[in-house]
Amino acid sequence: xxxxxxxxxxxxxxxxxxxxxxxxxxHEAIYIIREVAAQFEKPVxxxxxxxxxxxxxxxxxxxxxxxxxxxPLMHIDTGHNFPETIEFRDRLVxxxxxxxxxxxxxxxxxxxxVVEETGKYASRNMLQTTxxxxxxxxxxxxxxIGGARRDEEKARAKERIFSVRDDFGQWDEKNQRPELFxxxxxxxxxxxxxxxxxxxxxxxLDVWSYIQKENIEIPSIYFAHKRSTFxxxxxxxxxxxxVVFRAxxxxxxxxxxxxxxxxxxxxxxxxxxxxxxxxxxVAEIRDSRISERGARIDDKRSEAAMEKRKQQGYF
Amino acid sequence: xxxxxxxxxxxxxxxxxxxxxxxxxxxxxxTDDKLEAIxxxxxxxxxxxxxxxLATDGLVAEREQGITxxxxxxxxxxxxxxxIIADTPGHVEYTRNMVTGASxxxxxxxxxxxxxxxxxxxxxxxxxxxxxxxxxxxxxxxxMDLVDFSxxxxxxxxADFSELMGKRDYQxxxxxxxxxxxxxxxxxxxxxxxxxWYQGQTLLEHLxxxxxxxxxxxxxxxxxVQYVIRPKTxxxxxxxxxxxxxxxxxxxVGDEVVVLPSMTRxxxxxxxxxxxxxxxxxxxxxxxxxxxxxxxVSRGDMLVKAGDLPTVDKQLTATVSWMxxxxxxxxxxxxxxxxxxxxxxxxxxxxxxxxxxYSGIEENVTSLQMNDIAKVRLKLNKPIFYDRFKxxxxxxxxxxxxxxxxNTAGVGFIE
Numbered sequence: 001x002x003x004x005x006x007x008x009x010x011x012x013x014x015x016x017x018x019x020x021x022x023x024x025x026x027h028e029a030i031y032i033i034r035e036v037a038a039q040f041e042k043p044v045x046x047x048x049x050x051x052x053x054x055x056x057x058x059x060x061x062x063x064x065x066x067x068x069x070x071x072p073l074m075h076i077d078t079g080h081n082f083p084e085t086i087e088f089r090d091r092l093v094x095x096x097x098x099x100x101x102x103x104x105x106x107x108x109x110x111x112x113x114v115v116e117e118t119g120k121y122a123s124r125n126m127l128q129t130t131x132x133x134x135x136x137x138x139x140x141x142x143x144x145i146g147g148a149r150r151d152e153e154k155a156r157a158k159e160r161i162f163s164v165r166d167d168f169g170q171w172d173e174k175n176q177r178p179e180l181f182x183x184x185x186x187x188x189x190x191x192x193x194x195x196x197x198x199x200x201x202x203x204x205l206d207v208w209s210y211i212q213k214e215n216i217e218i219p220s221i222y223f224a225h226k227r228s229t230f231x232x233x234x235x236x237x238x239x240x241x242x243v244v245f246r247a248x249x250x251x252x253x254x255x256x257x258x259x260x261x262x263x264x265x266x267x268x269x270x271x272x273x274x275x276x277x278x279x280x281x282v283a284e285i286r287d288s289r290i291s292e293r294g295a296r297i298d299d300k301r302s303e304a305a306m307e308k309r310k311q312q313g314y315f
Numbered sequence: 316x317x318x319x320x321x322x323x324x325x326x327x328x329x330x331x332x333x334x335x336x337x338x339x340x341x342x343x344x345x346t347d348d349k350l351e352a353i354x355x356x357x358x359x360x361x362x363x364x365x366x367x368x369l370a371t372d373g374l375v376a377e378r379e380q381g382i383t384x385x386x387x388x389x390x391x392x393x394x395x396x397x398x399i400i401a402d403t404p405g406h407v408e409y410t411r412n413m414v415t416g417a418s419x420x421x422x423x424x425x426x427x428x429x430x431x432x433x434x435x436x437x438x439x440x441x442x443x444x445x446x447x448x449x450x451x452x453x454x455x456x457x458x459m460d461l462v463d464f465s466x467x468x469x470x471x472x473x474a475d476f477s478e479l480m481g482k483r484d485y486q487x488x489x490x491x492x493x494x495x496x497x498x499x500x501x502x503x504x505x506x507x508x509x510x511x512w513y514q515g516q517t518l519l520e521h522l523x524x525x526x527x528x529x530x531x532x533x534x535x536x537x538x539x540v541q542y543v544i545r546p547k548t549x550x551x552x553x554x555x556x557x558x559x560x561x562x563x564x565x566x567x568v569g570d571e572v573v574v575l576p577s578m579t580r581x582x583x584x585x586x587x588x589x590x591x592x593x594x595x596x597x598x599x600x601x602x603x604x605x606x607x608x609x610x611x612v613s614r615g616d617m618l619v620k621a622g623d624l625p626t627v628d629k630q631l632t633a634t635v636s637w638m639x640x641x642x643x644x645x646x647x648x649x650x651x652x653x654x655x656x657x658x659x660x661x662x663x664x665x666x667x668x669x670x671x672x673y674s675g676i677e678e679n680v681t682s683l684q685m686n687d688i689a690k691v692r693l694k695l696n697k698p699i700f701y702d703r704f705k706x707x708x709x710x711x712x713x714x715x716x717x718x719x720x721x722n723t724a725g726v727g728f729i730e
Contacts, residue, residue, distance in 0.1 A: 024317075024318045024599060025318060026601075027560065027599060027600050027601040028601075030601035031541070031560045031601045034541045034542045034558050034559075034601070035541060035655070037542055038541055038542045038614050038655070061589070062588070062589040063558070063601070064542075064544060064558075065544075065587070065589050065590055065603075066544070066546045066548070066550070066551045066554060066556075066590070067544050067545065067546035067547075067548075067551075068546070150388045150390070151388075151390040154387070157387045157388050157389065158385050158386070158387055173385070174385075176385065177722055177723040178411055178412070178414075178415040178638050178723050178726075179415065179419075179723070180414070180415055180418040180419070180712070180714055180723070180726045181418045181419065181708070181709060181712050182560070182654070182709065183652055183654065183655075183712075183713075183714050185652060185714065185716055185721070185723045187650070187716055187718075187721035188721060189721065200388075201318075201388070201390075201399055203390045203392070203397070205392070206397070288346065289346055289347040290346050290347055290348050291346040291348055291349055
């Protein structure tokens with residue numbers, strides 16, 4: 001048996017000084033996830049197959065071991081996912097033995113609840129919100145755990161850890177509950193729900209370092225691979241997938257690329273990279289001069305793009 | 316890597332956002348696309364400098380009004396530490412945000428405009444940081460370039476601030492003065508050539524060298540139980556683990572503990588973190604503990620070391636900072652959340668209001684408005700297990716929830 005302190009950071013007990021361990025962010029996240037299980041009746045973990053939600057799953061495993069994760073996972077499927085992500089998702093769920101709920105944006109379109117965007121920048125990113133809100137209502141979820149981080153985007157930097165949404169799933173950014181010390185107030189009225197962000201305080205590098213340290217498996221598109229691509233607006237787009245609109249004059253070229261985020265394929269651009277192992281990815285992120293969402297065209301629509309989406313119930 | 320949370324406080328135009336921008340810029344933490352966006356917008360607005368506030372003011376309303384409304388969190392790191400800055404607005408009406416930011420921070424930066432010196436707002440910022448017992452406070456005297464880097468001005472401000480320090484309640488707070496120009500970059504990350512009379516550290520050097528013992532108030536171990544883990548599988552048939560976070564001090568296997576409120580005694584049998592067992596659970600770790608005996612423990616109960624009991628009481632006196640637009644009144648129905656424990660609370664009396672600018676107290680107060688700070692007496696429907704805030708930052712604080720709106724309406728520091 002070793003001490004937990006030793007395990008996490010060796011010098012801490014040597015001089016007998018009390019200190020938080022090096023993984024303060026991990027302990028904080030586990031605390032938050034346990035609060036969700038304790039304070040809510042029907043929580044769910046929103047799982048996209050991306051690295052942030054994969055990290056959440058590991059944290060939830062740690063929070064409740066040796067018991068199983070006491071809530072289901074839910075994937076809002078845009079139908080525009082990278083196929084690698086879906087394969088990965090199904091494998092993970094089987095290993096964990098937890099319930100997976102899938103709700104499809106395509107169904108919302110077929111039911112006439114949302115209208116598919118058209119044109120060069122068409123994406124299903126905005127449409128996800130309707131499908132998500134319908135699913136929350138269908139299952140009466142009162143808490144949805146998500147992998148959003150404050151360092152991603154400046155409207156997200158204003159987000160609480162327990163973020164209350166009204167009946168319409170809306171975020172009232174000017175009237176948020178203060179969060180003091182470690183105390184999380186999960187009191188809500190019927191019909192309201194809380195979005196919970198356990199890795200709020202993690203940066204992209206923190207997530208990658210954690211995946212490296214914990215040896216967590218992630219979908220292959222996060223690693224450098226050869227792909228048919230084309231250039232638009234200075235960004236690299238996949239030419240292998242039909243859902244990404246490509247004009248006839250946009251030249252296809254094979255490049256070594258990887259993806260830093262795995263959102264809707266139609267709004268997620270690749271970056272040129274030779275990082276084909278986790279160690280190389282961590283090194284690349286550490287030296288990167290471009291932010292993670294720099295390759296997300298959905299944020300470039302306007303300076304307030306994220307804030308507007310969040311007000312409407314987006315994650 | 317170590318994580319250090321810092322709160323910033325300053326009045327409008329003291330250059331808080333510029334200082335944060337400077338820290339990001341000089342530590343090369345700002346990525347090119349974010350920097351380009353700032354350059355573009357600064358140019359559009361016709362500024363001849365980079366307006367770093369555009370990086371932190373994330374809401375439309377903030378950019379429109381050119382002010383910070385809500386706490387924003389900014390992240391940067393050096394090879395040795397990860398920093399989280401809670402950028403809190405400095406207006407009088409947003410005291411609640413400053414209290415919030417300071418509650419989760421181990422260090423705090425108070426900005427003073429060198430041209431204006433110590434003003435009423437400075438008193439307020441210092442009062443709140445002292446009330447919240449933030450261990451390390453840095454007084455950054457900014458805009459030194461606009462006073463010709465005058466040593467005299469710096470010393471005058473330092474003397475004025477030191478006078479303020481005489482009034483503080485929490486005497487053990489470390490206070491450091493640094494002359495800076497956030498706009499020009501003097502003494503923020505890099506040493507200034509313009510202040511040869513200043514021998515101290517730059518802001519970043521100071522933060523880098525902060526030792527954990529300089530920034531944490533320590534106390535006795537407290538383990539509020541968040542969740543009971545019962546796997547009910549064949550392998551772990553009899554497993555009953557108590558999940559929670561350790562506060563104040565560490566717990567060890569073999570420690571004699573008392574379960575509150577039942578006062579049952581037992582011993583720590585094992586400490587788990589995920590699938591491994593450990594001898595020690597250090598403070599601030601989220602672990603699962605099993606006990607030697609079959610003891611009835613549920614959420615809201617607390618494990619403490621035998622011989623080290625907190626106060627168990629249904630009445631308490633506390634300093635409350637009110638944060639809600641609905642007033643705090645003796646007739647109000649409130650829920651008091653102390654850690655993970657919730658009880659009903661009634662206001663026994665509002666003893667007096669405390670002016671957060673050190674200008675004294677006000678008696679005969681019948682209700683509290685948003686941003687008011689007051690000493691109050693509360694009655695609870697069930698006892699809680701508390702320490703005084705001055706002895707235990709976590710176990711000595713609570714929040715007040717308005718049961719009509721469910722809003723977090725106030726925070727209290729127990730005396």
